[in-house]
Amino acid sequence: xxxxxxxxxxxxxxxxxxxxxxxxxxxxxxxxxxxxxxxxxxxxxxxxxxxxxxxxxxxxxxxxxxxxxxxxxxxxxxxxxxxxxxxxxxxxxxxxxxxxxxxxxxxxxxxxxxxxxxxxxxxxxxxxxxxxxxxxxxxxxxxxxxxxxxxxxxxxxxxxxxxxxxxxxxxxxxxxxxxxxxxxxxxxxxxxxxxxxxxxxxxxxxxxxxxxxxxxxxxxxxxxxxxxxxxxxxxxxxxxxxxxxxxxxxxxxxxxxxxxxxxxxxxxxxxxxxxxxxxxxxxxxxxxxxxxxxxxxxxxxxxxxxxxxxxxxxxxxxxxxxxxxxxxxxxxxxxxxxxxxxxxxxxxxxxxxxxxxxxxxxxxxxxxxxxxxxxxxxxxxxxxxxxxxxxxxxxxxxxxxxxxxxxxxxxxxxxxxxxxxxxxxxxxxxxxxxxxxxxxxx
Numbered sequence: 022x023x024x025x026x027x028x029x030x031x032x033x034x035x036x037x038x039x040x041x042x043x044x045x046x047x048x049x050x051x052x053x054x055x056x057x058x059x060x061x062x063x064x065x066x067x068x069x070x071x072x073x074x075x076x077x078x079x080x081x082x083x084x085x086x087x088x089x090x091x092x093x094x095x096x097x098x099x100x101x102x103x104x105x106x107x108x109x110x111x112x113x114x115x116x117x118x119x120x121x122x123x124x125x126x127x128x129x130x131x132x133x134x135x136x137x138x139x140x141x142x143x144x145x146x147x148x149x150x151x152x153x154x155x156x157x158x159x160x161x162x163x164x165x166x167x168x169x170x171x172x173x174x175x176x177x178x179x180x181x182x183x184x185x186x187x188x189x190x191x192x193x194x195x196x197x198x199x200x201x202x203x204x205x206x207x208x209x210x211x212x213x214x215x216x217x218x219x220x221x222x223x224x225x226x227x228x229x230x231x232x233x234x235x236x237x238x239x240x241x242x243x244x245x246x247x248x249x250x251x252x253x254x255x256x257x258x259x260x261x262x263x264x265x266x267x268x269x270x271x272x273x274x275x276x277x278x279x280x281x282x283x284x285x286x287x288x289x290x291x292x293x294x295x296x297x298x299x300x301x302x303x304x305x306x307x308x309x310x311x312x313x314x315x316x317x318x319x320x321x322x323x324x325x326x327x328x329x330x331x332x333x334x335x336x337x338x339x340x341x342x343x344x345x346x347x348x349x350x351x352x353x354x355x356x357x358x359x360x361x362x363x364x365x366x367x368x369x370x371x372x373x374x375x376x377x378x379x380x381x382x383x384x385x386x387x388x389x390x391x392x393x394x395x396x397x398x399x400x401x402x403x404x405x406x407x408x409x410x411x412x413x414x415x416x417x418x419x420x421x422x423x424x425x426x427x428x429x430x431x432x433x434x435x436x437x438x439x440x441x442x443x444x445x446x447x448x449x450x451x452x453x454x455x456x457x458x459x460x461x462x463x
């Protein structure tokens with residue numbers, strides 16, 4: 022039998038069975054505020070499209086967040102006349118607040134939302150949710166900035182959208198292309214794990230959701246869309262941009278300080294091929310090399326700054342030794358956490374002691390280089406000393422990585438089996454069985 026993952030851990034992705042019935046597979050939320058003009062046209066057009074093209078049961082939820090016009094009445098009428106439509110009323114404004122409320126309570130395995138103006142062509146809806154139904158992806162977004170998207174909008178909105186996404190890439194290192202397109206979907210299990218971590222209740226809500234999902238290592242699928250700007254949109258660009266920048270600062274600070282527990286969202290064994298023990302394939306070598314190079318570059322800069330500072334009041338050998346000692350301790354700690362993924366205090370002292378042994382090797386290389394330089398030139402210039410030290414450190418760096426990987430932080434299969442959560446071992450492909458779903462298609 023399948024072992025259920027512990028609370029707070031995402032289950033492995035699975036294809037939703039075609040025999041799903043009763044409960045809708047897809048719940049499309051349309052958040053609205055004073056949209057009596059467009060609401061009925063939007064819902065009827067969306068319902069007709071889903072009835073004609075979507076092969077699973079679906080639901081359309083109108084999330085009215087504190088409208089003051091006739092929107093609540095129209096939403097109630099649509100819910101009474103169309104079985105697949107329901108209406109939810111909130112007494113506070115905020116698109117994010119509306120989505121959080123509906124998504125948290127929904128029983129559909131796939132959750133989506135779109136703007137009421139239907140700026141996005143509905144033909145992109147099935148490609149949006151298909152990877153979530155198949156189990157390929159965790160979230161899906163429509164993108165107006167991909168090469169194959171077809172977009173009609175004014176230069177002002179084009180500039181604001183591209184500038185905002187450049188800010189996200191520069192400040193939060195995001196890789197998704199379009200954070201603000203009102204056309205997104207998420208699997209319910211992913212939403213329920215992420216929503217408690219998302220603070221924003223306004224327009225920054227979905228950007229924050231995407232940033233946290235990406236940082237947690239979840240898979241985001243992008244769909245190029247056909248999109249036509251709504252000239253009657255009530256979005257206040259300046260105010261929204263200001264709130265978004267505040268959100269970027271808040272999330273960036275939380276990520277930098279480690280205040281968000283994103284590690285707990287790791288999926289169980291069997292869902293990520295990088296978790297598998299494959300013979301003769303080094304585990305995580307490419308990622309470790311990237312992490313080691315990044316830490317090494319910063320450590321080298323730190324070392325050179327320390328050496329320059331110590332050199333002001335000490336000889337070259339003493340300055341080199343002190344700079345190496347301080348930077349090596351910091352380097353070992355950074356590589357332990359970031360490159361090799363070792364967490365907790367277990368083995369911390371031993372790792373630092375072994376790191377100091379590796380330091381001794383680096384010290385021998387760099388000190389020997391300085392000694393050779395002083396022998397060849399009685400009084401070398403400071404820039405020459407730095408150049409020789411950089412070359413010696415490059416040689417020591419290669420040896421350092423090999424020693425850290427093979428000796429200080431060895432990646433032994435026995436250790437991996439002991440460290441892996443019990444539910445992962447029980448959930449290996451071939452060991453788990455899936456009971457057929459008794460529900461039938463709509």
